[in-house]
Amino acid sequence: xxxxxxxxxxxxxxTANARADDAAALREAYLQPLPGxxxxxxxxxxxxxxxxxxxxxxxxxxxxxxxxxxxYNRLACIxxxxxxxxxxxxxxxxxxxxxxxxxxxxxxxAADGGxxxxxxxxxQLNEEGVPGVPGEGRAALSWIELPAVxxxxxxxxxxxxxxxxxxxxxxxxxxxxxxxxxxxxxVYGLGLLEAVPAATLLRLAREAKPDGVxxxxxxxxxxxTGRDVVGRFGFKANMPNLRQxxxxxxxxxxxxxxxxxxSENCTAAQAACRVAPSAAHPELPAxxxxxxxxxxAHVAPPPQRDADAPxxxxxxxxxxxxxxxxxxxxxxxxxxxxxxxxxxxxxxxxYTDLLLHDLGPGLADGRxxxxxxxxxxxxxxxxxxxxxxxxxEHSQYLHDGRAxxxxxxxxxxxxxxxxxxxxxVELAPEARRALLAFLESL
Amino acid sequence: xxxxxxxxALRRRLLLALxxxxxxxxxxxxxxxxxxxxxxTSYNDEVFSRFEAAFEKAWPQYRLQLVWRMPxxxxxxxxxxxxxxxxxxxxxxxxxxxxxAAEGAWQALAIDRDGLPGHVGRARLADAEGYYAATEMAxxxxxxxxxxxxxxxxxxxxxxxxxxxxxxxxxxxxxDPGRVGFAPVMVDIVLQAxxxxxxxxxxxxxxxxxxxxxxxxxxxVTDEVASGRCPLGLSIDFFSAAAIxxxxxxxxxxxxxxxINPAHIAICRDAPNPDGARAFADFVLSAxxxxxxxxxxxxxxxxxxxxxxxxxxxxxDPFRAAERGVFDYDGDATRDxxxxxxxxxxxxxxxEHGELAGLWRRVHRAxxxxxDVGAVRRQLEAPPLSAAEAxxxxxxxxxxxxREAATAxxxxxxxxxxxxxxxxxxxxxxxxxxxMGA
Numbered sequence: 001x002x003x004x005x006x007x008x009x010x011x012x013x014x015t016a017n018a019r020a021d022d023a024a025a026l027r028e029a030y031l032q033p034l035p036g037x038x039x040x041x042x043x044x045x046x047x048x049x050x051x052x053x054x055x056x057x058x059x060x061x062x063x064x065x066x067x068x069x070x071x072y073n074r075l076a077c078i079x080x081x082x083x084x085x086x087x088x089x090x091x092x093x094x095x096x097x098x099x100x101x102x103x104x105x106x107x108x109x110a111a112d113g114g115x116x117x118x119x120x121x122x123x124q125l126n127e128e129g130v131p132g133v134p135g136e137g138r139a140a141l142s143w144i145e146l147p148a149v150x151x152x153x154x155x156x157x158x159x160x161x162x163x164x165x166x167x168x169x170x171x172x173x174x175x176x177x178x179x180x181x182x183x184x185x186x187v188y189g190l191g192l193l194e195a196v197p198a199a200t201l202l203r204l205a206r207e208a209k210p211d212g213v214x215x216x217x218x219x220x221x222x223x224x225t226g227r228d229v230v231g232r233f234g235f236k237a238n239m240p241n242l243r244q245x246x247x248x249x250x251x252x253x254x255x256x257x258x259x260x261x262x263s264e265n266c267t268a269a270q271a272a273c274r275v276a277p278s279a280a281h282p283e284l285p286a287x288x289x290x291x292x293x294x295x296x297a298h299v300a301p302p303p304q305r306d307a308d309a310p311x312x313x314x315x316x317x318x319x320x321x322x323x324x325x326x327x328x329x330x331x332x333x334x335x336x337x338x339x340x341x342x343x344x345x346x347x348x349x350x351y352t353d354l355l356l357h358d359l360g361p362g363l364a365d366g367r368x369x370x371x372x373x374x375x376x377x378x379x380x381x382x383x384x385x386x387x388x389x390x391x392x393e394h395s396q397y398l399h400d401g402r403a404x405x406x407x408x409x410x411x412x413x414x415x416x417x418x419x420x421x422x423x424x425v426e427l428a429p430e431a432r433r434a435l436l437a438f439l440e441s442l
Numbered sequence: 443x444x445x446x447x448x449x450x451a452l453r454r455r456l457l458l459a460l461x462x463x464x465x466x467x468x469x470x471x472x473x474x475x476x477x478x479x480x481x482x483t484s485y486n487d488e489v490f491s492r493f494e495a496a497f498e499k500a501w502p503q504y505r506l507q508l509v510w511r512m513p514x515x516x517x518x519x520x521x522x523x524x525x526x527x528x529x530x531x532x533x534x535x536x537x538x539x540x541x542x543a544a545e546g547a548w549q550a551l552a553i554d555r556d557g558l559p560g561h562v563g564r565a566r567l568a569d570a571e572g573y574y575a576a577t578e579m580a581x582x583x584x585x586x587x588x589x590x591x592x593x594x595x596x597x598x599x600x601x602x603x604x605x606x607x608x609x610x611x612x613x614x615x616x617x618d619p620g621r622v623g624f625a626p627v628m629v630d631i632v633l634q635a636x637x638x639x640x641x642x643x644x645x646x647x648x649x650x651x652x653x654x655x656x657x658x659x660x661x662x663v664t665d666e667v668a669s670g671r672c673p674l675g676l677s678i679d680f681f682s683a684a685a686i687x688x689x690x691x692x693x694x695x696x697x698x699x700x701x702i703n704p705a706h707i708a709i710c711r712d713a714p715n716p717d718g719a720r721a722f723a724d725f726v727l728s729a730x731x732x733x734x735x736x737x738x739x740x741x742x743x744x745x746x747x748x749x750x751x752x753x754x755x756x757x758x759d760p761f762r763a764a765e766r767g768v769f770d771y772d773g774d775a776t777r778d779x780x781x782x783x784x785x786x787x788x789x790x791x792x793x794e795h796g797e798l799a800g801l802w803r804r805v806h807r808a809x810x811x812x813x814d815v816g817a818v819r820r821q822l823e824a825p826p827l828s829a830a831e832a833x834x835x836x837x838x839x840x841x842x843x844x845r846e847a848a849t850a851x852x853x854x855x856x857x858x859x860x861x862x863x864x865x866x867x868x869x870x871x872x873x874x875x876x877x878m879g880a
Contacts, residue, residue, distance in 0.1 A: 057510050062512075074487075094499065
């Protein structure tokens, strides 16, 4: 306990540095706790953090962290959420998906209304298997360059789209299946997003919006209660709450069972998987699930930088004026949060409405997820987005990492965002630079 | 998916590499199957994922498969039939490599060692038989909080003996050699550097100056220093290197007498994919692989001297430091006594630590007042055993074997004796100081 407080002290020091705008310390900006945690809270925070960072071990092993697999993608949560930031897509088919995954399904709906898992592969391609259990195969990603888009003033914006090929498939072909490519999402600020009342999301969905922008809430199954509730997490708002998102990641990405998902992720067609040893039943005890949930609920979003610089202020005004804020809401208010009181009753600036929007055919994955249609995506929060290159050492954006900089991401917008995108393309170059400077300040 | 079936996979890759094929709108070539290379390791994701990405780019015919095990759990894994299908063992646990070598667990490493010295100072960077090689190293020294030091008017020490001065009283975070894995070598470095007699004298005074005795090593010593509770801690560089590189206001200082803690790589005797294993070991030791461990989130010390030439000037270069004698510590020479010295230290200097610290404060006060307490000081500084006694094989054996055996009754009995003797000695010193009114 004392040791944990001491680690916190290290944190305080690095925050102090961030305030002094120490460039190096900004690399830790996605790792800070919400201010106001008491000693016991800090202890839980750091316990959860250790679990989030830890590499898991194949059973049987003389180690508390046993239970990886039988099928899995990576060894640790942090593998796809490096420094609590976002993952990246491979540069080409020779490179493996190190912080990205492919969701799979077949047409139709499962009993709970969600995507119908592939009968042989389940809901996600697990590239790795423990000894004796063949990994499911490999998703080889290639990029197809598209004609560049010309902006007002003549600047050209390149565009690329991914194409995936499944190789070394161990359980039969994947013909006729649907798939969705997704990079690891940032994992800060999630407790605050969870504390935005469902009623707020329903109201935002109903509100009249300009430019033909609609917005819909997803409704997904809460496995703890068996009820259908508003979806919030995941690229299609396909998870109802943080706890289920975490337990879902444990079983889906690491092959670790938990009280919420007590069965290993083996399909009927995966015989070796079904007989492989489990470390325990479940492998992740409730207390550990509590600790990670507590941790992720209390990771703070990084504060904006340079908010008063004239260019950034101009950019913020433009962001509103050309219609970006119809979806990327600059302010939300959190409601009561009895489990995590530090997240309650706060004004936050996440730049999202947590609603689903049709972003056009170019970005569509063609894979419905509960009420999210094949062309719909949840508006992603933009807080912290300006630190991606510094912290994650890449500048890939959008659900599959296809955008190689912020401008490419904006130019990909279409569908409900077509009007905002058109105005962006028509902005004078200095105005575009101001808008990008604003995004970089977030 | 392939729209150009008559191209061979290899040719397509070649063309791609030459930039001849990325035609717009055309599907890229099929990715070929890859052979797994199974690596047993205890490196964290920060380190390993960078090697996965870079190795597979350099060697597209292989696919790294990672099996993660704590060092204590790695031994049983490698002792399973066919060594559990592991190709490569890569970890910072020198003793595991040595024990497994003795069991015949490795095949000859047989990789090109051009540009890789066999030693840094007197520390070996590869075993004599050619079974395993160091892939990176960490150095012993002081983690300091410069702001706190400045506030206290203390300079960053150049060597261990400076920490014996009264100014450091209560200001040092000391990892307990009885509990913290890296600390026994640290104790031994000082004993070799100053010799047995003076070495124990320095340790007694440093232990007397310790403000915190840490029961866990790793980043906890760093945390103690970052918090300002102690302005200096005894540690290994990598526990603080990444924190410093990412902005923590701390500094690591290497003393004139340091030592290294290496990580090694070896290829299993039964490796299913020996070529892939060798390719990986070769990659880790290549300039490209060695550069990866210098990333600011990792900050380890490469074993390939050429790599330091590309690094920032403030990146510590152990090969240059070795020219000044910083790494004259010869770990092989005194490996057998590590268990013994750690146990002696723990029983006589860190157990009932408050009493020792109190006696040292009284001695410092008396000396500051100009009193002659030389005899008492010498008694405090005297080694718990003579050099000759400590070299007795009968005494060394129980401590050397302790790690392997579940229980070590002989060692425990000796420890109980030392503890008593040390208590008696402290009692005696206290009475002498009382009589002098000091």
